[in-house]
Each structure stands twice: as structure tokens, then as C-alpha cells.
Amino acid sequence: MKSAFVAMMISALPLLGFAQGPPGRGGPPQPPRSPREGAPVDLTGYWVSVVTEDWRWRMVTPLKGDFAGVPINPMGRQVGETWDPAKDESAAQQCKAYGAGGIMRLPGRVHITWQDDKTLKLELDSGTQTRLFHFGSEAPANTQPSWQGYSVANWERPPRGEEQQNAIPVFATRTGLRGRSLEVMTTKLRAGYLRRNGVPYSDKTEVAEYFDYRKHPNGDEWFTVTTVVKDPVYLYNPYVTSSDFKKEPDGSKFRPTPCEAR
Amino acid sequence: MRRCGLLTIVAALFVAAPAAAQVDFTGEWGPLYHEDRPERMPGPELGDYMGLPISDAARRAADSWDADRVSVVTQYQCRPHSSDYGMRGLGNLRVWRDINPANQQLTAFHTYMPAWGSERTIWMDGRPHPPAGIEHTFQGFSTGTWEGNTLVISTSHLKTNYYRRNGVPSSDKRTFVEYWTRHGDILTVVTVVDDPVYLTEPLVRSQNWFLDPGQVTLPMSCEYVPEVPGPVADAVPNHLPDTNPYLTEVADWYGLPLAATRGGAETMYPEFRLKMGPPHAKPPAHCERYCVCSEQDGCSVNPPRPRR
Numbered sequence: 001m002k003s004a005f006v007a008m009m010i011s012a013l014p015l016l017g018f019a020q021g022p023p024g025r026g027g028p029p030q031p032p033r034s035p036r037e038g039a040p041v042d043l044t045g046y047w048v049s050v051v052t053e054d055w056r057w058r059m060v061t062p063l064k065g066d067f068a069g070v071p072i073n074p075m076g077r078q079v080g081e082t083w084d085p086a087k088d089e090s091a092a093q094q095c096k097a098y099g100a101g102g103i104m105r106l107p108g109r110v111h112i113t114w115q116d117d118k119t120l121k122l123e124l125d126s127g128t129q130t131r132l133f134h135f136g137s138e139a140p141a142n143t144q145p146s147w148q149g150y151s152v153a154n155w156e157r158p159p160r161g162e163e164q165q166n167a168i169p170v171f172a173t174r175t176g177l178r179g180r181s182l183e184v185m186t187t188k189l190r191a192g193y194l195r196r197n198g199v200p201y202s203d204k205t206e207v208a209e210y211f212d213y214r215k216h217p218n219g220d221e222w223f224t225v226t227t228v229v230k231d232p233v234y235l236y237n238p239y240v241t242s243s244d245f246k247k248e249p250d251g252s253k254f255r256p257t258p259c260e261a262r
Numbered sequence: 263m264r265r266c267g268l269l270t271i272v273a274a275l276f277v278a279a280p281a282a283a284q285v286d287f288t289g290e291w292g293p294l295y296h297e298d299r300p301e302r303m304p305g306p307e308l309g310d311y312m313g314l315p316i317s318d319a320a321r322r323a324a325d326s327w328d329a330d331r332v333s334v335v336t337q338y339q340c341r342p343h344s345s346d347y348g349m350r351g352l353g354n355l356r357v358w359r360d361i362n363p364a365n366q367q368l369t370a371f372h373t374y375m376p377a378w379g380s381e382r383t384i385w386m387d388g389r390p391h392p393p394a395g396i397e398h399t400f401q402g403f404s405t406g407t408w409e410g411n412t413l414v415i416s417t418s419h420l421k422t423n424y425y426r427r428n429g430v431p432s433s434d435k436r437t438f439v440e441y442w443t444r445h446g447d448i449l450t451v452v453t454v455v456d457d458p459v460y461l462t463e464p465l466v467r468s469q470n471w472f473l474d475p476g477q478v479t480l481p482m483s484c485e486y487v488p489e490v491p492g493p494v495a496d497a498v499p500n501h502l503p504d505t506n507p508y509l510t511e512v513a514d515w516y517g518l519p520l521a522a523t524r525g526g527a528e529t530m531y532p533e534f535r536l537k538m539g540p541p542h543a544k545p546p547a548h549c550e551r552y553c554v555c556s557e558q559d560g561c562s563v564n565p566p567r568p569r570r
Contacts, residue, residue: 040410050530052467053297055312056516059535063517066549069299071556107532126532156445180410181445210445212412216454216464217439224441224468226450236558240294242450242468253533 034117035135040155040180041213043120043223046254047110047245054241058105061262062197070199076234083198085262095259098127099147099192101201101229104209104243109254120153120182128256133184145203149189156181156210182211194229194239196262202233221247284368285411287442290479291355291449291471300552302351303561306428309509311525312518314425320460321524325506327429328499333489335498340484342378344423345401346438346455351427352377354479355471362387371406371413376479384415391418398434413442425455425465430525433459447473463527510542517545 051058054069064083072080088094098106108126115121120133133153143150157179186207194201208228215221222244229239295302301310311324332338343351354376360369371384384404391403402420406413418437425432436457443450449471454464513520520542521529528534555561 048531050466051532052313052315052465052530055522055529056518059312059522059529059532059538060518063546063549063553065553066516068552068555068561069296071296071558072554073558077554107535109532180412181443183445210443210448210450212441212443212450212452214409214412214414214441214452218456218464220464222452222466224450224452226443226445226448226468226470228448236556240296240448240470240472242297242452242470244452244466244468246466 035120035153035155036114036117038155041182043182043211043213044112044114045221046248046251047112047223048248048253049104049107049109050244050246051107052244054105057195059107062195064197066195066197067199070194071236071239072199072234073236076200079200079234080198085198088261094261095127095129095147096191096198096261097193097196098124098129098259099201100131100149100151100186100189100207101192101205101231102194103127103129103131103148104225104227105195105241109248109251110245111251111254123256125254125256127259133182139188143188145188145190147190147192149186149207151184151186153182153184155179156183180213182209184209184211200234201229201231204233205229205231284408285413285444286359287357287371287413287444287449288359289357290474290477291357292474292477293353293355294470294472295557297469299555300561301426303555304552304563306426307512307515308428309506309523310426310428310512311430312522313530314430314525315461315463315465315527315530316425316430316525317460317462320425320431321526322503323431323460324429325503325509326500328501329428330490330499336486339486340378341423342380342400343375343427344420344432345380345382345404345417346420346432346436346453347423347425347427348375348377348380348382348401349440349451349453350467350469353469353471354477356477356479374479376482378484379482384413391416409441411443413440415440415442425460431460433457435459436461449473463530513542515546515551517541517543 056062057066057069065081067077067080088096103124103126106126108124111123113121115132118135118137120135122131122133124131129148131148131151133151135153138152139150186209189203189205189207191203192201193199208230210226211223212226213221213223224242224244226240226242229235308327308329311321316324352375356374357371359371361367362369368386370386373382373384374380380401382401382404384406386406389405391405396419398419398421400421400423402417404415404417406415408414416437416439420434420436422434423432424430432455436455438453438455441452450468452466452468454466455461456464510520512518513523518541519538522538551563552561
């Protein structure tokens with residue numbers, strides 16, 4: 001009787017989708033798919049930032065001393081109060097507001113392409129900046145700090161994987177869980193600005209980003225990037241924003257402009 | 263008896279067919295007001311329609327707004343945020359769910375937000391939306407489906423309300439779609455509102471919460487109280503067209519072009535910066551209002567400047 005029960009259980013599993021193993025199970029070993037081939041969503045193309053939030057901190061340079069919304073600590077405020085765009089210009093520091101800690105908040109357009117099978121490239125017309133998202137490779141030891149730092153990317157997966165992994169599948173399923181988000185961790189940053197009015201972030205800053213693609217009911221394609229800026233020097237807590245981008249049919253409105261300090 | 267038990271188990275396997283992706287959003291979520299905090303906490307400035315793709319009708323209605331309306335007209339006194347604005351406004355959030363005990367399938371999510379004790383149900387059992395003529399409510403009727411790990415919620419049957427609580431109206435013909443995505447302990451909700459009356463393009467906004475198991479949401483009661491002395495029967499405070507004297511304040515306080523504050527779809531796009539023109543008045547040399555506005559330091563109109 002016990003063996004009959006086991007047989008019935010085993011025979012039932014394929015019907016329930018429990019037996020779906022990783023691709024290639026049962027056949028010859030397959031080479032792992034590259035990040036490009038395995039992309040669960042297509043983020044490539046031209047996108048425009050649609051500024052419905054934080055308008056007066058993004059579309060214009062805010063007034064000096066305006067820190068509203070940022071969990072900035074007293075030291076950060078003190079540094080922010082010294083903001084002097086003329087000094088930044090004379091020191092060739094006009095791009096301080098265009099680093100990875102703040103650039104996705106600036107109004108502009110983004111062109112996303114695959115540089116190779118493991119590297120996603122974001123070109124931003126605001127400040128003529130380029131970000132490279134490296135899949136599966138840590139920052140080389142000799143990486144020098146830069147405005148865009150070094151970004152490591154992954155296609156985010158649920159904490160316990162996407163497929164059935166429970167020891168006793170009868171009691172819980174995980175079928176159907178599919179990660180769709182692009183997770184990006186950026187380090188090796190030069191100190192920069194969260195906002196164009198000199199709200200600072202330090203060179204100790206780390207930035208986590210989650211890119212989520214979706215198609216709206218009217219057919220428009222969008223992505224939202226949730227950005228978590230962690231700065232142990234100038235912030236009380238991580239600074240969390242989410243910025244929305246709409247896909248455009250082509251690059252006709254993509255116009256690179258230089259960094260501006262004011 | 264034993265055979266019966268086996269059949270029951272096997273039957274249960276078939277009944278409990280794998281549902282689509284299910285991510286657990288249940289728990290206590292603390293709002294992260296790192297975007298538009300002055301607007302969402304103390305409240306928006308009068309005449310601030312920046313970034314809203316509003317129609318001329320919406321702008322005209324908003325221009326007529328007088329905040330005394332909340333003090334004088336009882337219908338406005340305890341008017342709750344509707345579910346679309348609620349996700350944008352004051353939002354400590356509790357999420358819990360119903361599981362059908364017979365098949366252990368998710369039937370519904372529920373949300374509670376303390377502002378006006380707003381409770382909402384998001385049906386996950388595949389039921390359709392009711393016919394158009396059914397009652398509209400502040401929370402509306404919501405159903406959810408899954409796209410990968412994202413919960414997609416469609417809401418209809420809403421009462422009129424507002425996109426910004428300085429009088430920018432939303433109509434009862436609007437519907438909205440939400441996209442809930444969880445990244446670790448961060449919840450991001452994107453709301454996409456369609457309104458054929460007061461919007462010329464969908465209004466897309468995104469907001470964030472963090473998982474806060476220690477959060478205790480409090481009850482809220484609202485009572486109708488006469489806040490203004492004297493008889494005000496039938497009076498609805500308002501500004502007639504082109505007579506509202508407060509509409510330029512926001513531009514002047516923050517050094518902005520007046521065209522930007524008037525809203526409209528074009529104000530959402532980067533190229534608007536090229537045509538919005540100069541500030542309406544000479545900008546202040548330093549921020550003077552709500553300059554520091556955070557969880558740690560509060561949000562006051564004129565906080566003390568740090569010592570140098």
C-alpha cells in the first residue's frame with residue numbers, strides 16, 4: 001500500500017508542475033545562458049523620465065539650503081550650506097550632481113543597450129554620462145572612484161529561487177515565482193550631490209537600485225527604478241526614491257548636454 | 263478508511279493546483295516620505311499643480327479652492343483619502359490576507375491606513391468588477407492578478423476626490439492600476455491613474471514603504487465640528503475665476519516660473535525646462551520654507567538654520 005501511495009504521488013507531480021527542474025534536465029548539459037540571453041524583461045531602448053514627483057527639486061535647481069525630504073544629518077546640512085556652484089565650476093566639478101547617487105532623478109533621457117552579453121549600458125543625455133552594469137563581476141581591486149562608480153548587476157531572484165525547492169512539495173508550492181527585476185549595486189563612487197543644490201553624498205556611499213519593467217493597459221512601456229542610497233557620513237537612514245521612465249519609439253529626443261553646476 | 267485518506271491526499275494535490283506567483287506583502291509597512299514630503303506631510307502649497315497632467319477643467323476647479331471649505335462644509339470635514347490618493351498621502355500601511363481554508367488559495371489582500379481609518383479589499387479570487395451603475399466609494403472596487411512577482415491591482419468605482427489636497431480634483435470616472443513590487447524590506451507601489459475628466463495623460467507616481475514589524479497603527483476618529491463662528495448656512499468658500507490672490511505664492515516662495523506651477527502634461531517632460539521661462543519673481547537667496555523636512559527633524563515652515 002505504501003508503495004502505491006508513493007507511486008501515485010510521483011505520478012501526480014508532473015501534472016502539478018512540481019517536476020519542472022532547471023532547463024536542460026534530462027538532456028545533455030547546456031551551457032549557462034548569458035545575462036543577456038536570460039533577461040526576463042527587455043530594458044533596451046530609449047526612455048524618458050516623467051517627472052510627476054519631487055518636481056521642484058528635480059526640474060529646477062532648488063534653493064540653497066533646501067533639504068526637504070532627504071534624511072540628511074546635521075553634518076550633511078552643514079556641508080550643503082556651503083554649496084557654491086561657482087566654486088564647482090572653477091574646480092571642474094560641474095558633474096557632482098550627475099553621479100550614480102542622483103542621476104536617475106535628473107530630468108532627461110536614457111538609452112539602454114547591451115554592450116556585450118554581460119554588460120548593460122545606460123547612456124544618459126543629462127550630463128552626457130554612461131553607466132555600465134556588470135553582471136556577475138565584482139569591482140576589480142584597483143577600481144578608482146568615479147561619478148558612476150562600479151555597478152554589479154543581477155536579475156533578481158526570489159530569496160529561495162524561482163522554482164519548486166521545498167523538501168516536501170505536497171505541503172507548499174513555489175511554482176510560478178519569477179524574478180523580473182534588475183538589481184544593481186554600485187560602489188566606488190566619488191563624492192557627489194543627491195540634488196543639484198549641493199545636498200551631499202560622500203565617497204562612502206553605496207547605491208542599490210531595482211529596475212522594474214511593466215506594460216500599462218494602454219500599451220505604454222515603463223520602468224521604475226527604486227533607488228536606495230546608503231551614506232554613513234551624511235544620511236541618518238537610507239534615502240529611498242523611485243523614478244519612472246516611459247519608453248520612446250526612437251532616439252530623436254535624446255540630446256546629450258554637458259554637466260551644469262547651477 | 264486508509265484508501266479514503268490516500269484519495270483525499272491525492273485529490274488535494276490536484277485541487278491545490280499551483281497558483282500564479284505569490285509574494286507575501288503582509289505586515290506593517292512604514293511610509294518613506296523621501297519624495298514630495300512637504301506636500302504629503304504638512305500639505306501642499308496653494309496653487310501647486312507641478313507635474314500633474316491636469317486638464318483645464320481641473321486647473322479651473324483647483325483655482326477656485328479655498329481651504330476654509332474644510333472648516334465650513336461638513337461634507338469636506340471628514341472626507342477620507344480615496345484609495346489612489348491614499349497610497350500617495352499619509353500612509354502607514356498594514357497588509358493582511360485571506361486564505362481559503364479549503365484549498366489554501368489566496369482570496370484577498372486587505373489594507374488598513376490610519377488616515378480616516380481607510381480599509382480596503384483587493385480581491386484575488388478572479389471575480390469580475392461590478393457593473394458600472396453600482397455604488398462608488400472612496401476605496402473603490404479592487405481586483406488583483408500577478409505578473410511575475412509583481413501584484414497588479416485594478417480599481418474602479420471610485421468617488422470624486424483629489425490628486426493633491428490643495429483642491430486638484432479627481433473625477434468619479436477615473437480608474438487606476440497599481441503595481442506592487444517588493445525588494446527585500448522595501449515595498450514600491452506604482453499607481454497609474456486614468457481620468458477622462460481631469461487628466462489629459464495617465465498620472466504615474468511611485469511611492470515606497472519599508473517593512474516595520476514594530477509599527478502599531480492607531481485608530482482615527484473624525485468628528486464634524488463647526489470650526490468657524492457665526493452662521494455660514496449654504497456658504498461654500500471659494501474663489502471665483504481669476505480672483506484667487508494666492509496662486510502665485512508657490513512660485514515666489516521657491517523661485518519658480520509661474521507656468522510650471524500651473525501643471526499640465528507638458529510640465530512632466532524634460533523639454534519643458536527649455537520653455538518654462540524665468541522665475542515669476544526674484545528667487546530668495548536661501549530656502550525659507552520647509553527647508554528641513556524629514557523623519558528625524560520634523561517639518562516646520564521656518565526651521566532654525568544650522569550654526570556655521
